[in-house]
């Protein structure tokens with residue numbers, strides 16, 4: 584198995600959507616599977632970015648810090664990032680228009696892609712959710728989200744595109760988190776207007792899915808179609 588070209592998912596996203604917000608998977612364990620990715624922390628205590636092997640925790644109060652690798656995550660997607668295609672864009676683009684540019688680099692919409700977009704942004708809208716005290720379905724938690732609006736920002740978007748048929752396992756379509764170059768601001772990406780950016784993508788042909796062993800996970804009912812709730816919570 585080519586480990587270098589696999590997307591590692593620490594737990595299927597449908598468990599998170601159902602409100603299983605804690606697992607015993609540490610960042611240290613996740614780091615064995617990649618140096619690039621995103622996710623969240625136990626109790627949804629911030630949005631996660633993994634960039635060049637360092638985990639950042641982007642809190643809902645706007646504070647950002649390097650995360651302790653002994654912290655645990657209920658959902659993380661990572662890979663060893665080795666981009667194969669890049670494209671420089673020197674025009675103002677919305678997220679929707681940039682998606683079309685990235686789409687044009689895809690070999691097929693039946694693969695997974697790791698995506699990094701680095702450069703200058705005229706504006707960025709991102710969000711993070713506050714730490715949760717108890718079990719709550721993700722679609723309810725999303726109502727508490729704190730939105731941030733950054734202007735004239737330099738930074739990096741980190742994330743993945745995955746096919747819709749994988750929607751029980753990963754957040755389908757584009758899922759990107761933003762972190763500023765000074766590592767002070769960021770969140771789950773909602774909208775932006777980009778200026779000068781470089782897109783780098785890596786096609787991924789393998790999926791490594793960990794299945795948790797927590798009591799909550801083992802006893803959960805995960806057969807419902809969660810795609811509507813996931814769409815509301817994540818896009």
Ligand SMILES: [Zn+2]
Nearest residue numbers: 758759760771
């Ligand atoms: Zn996210």
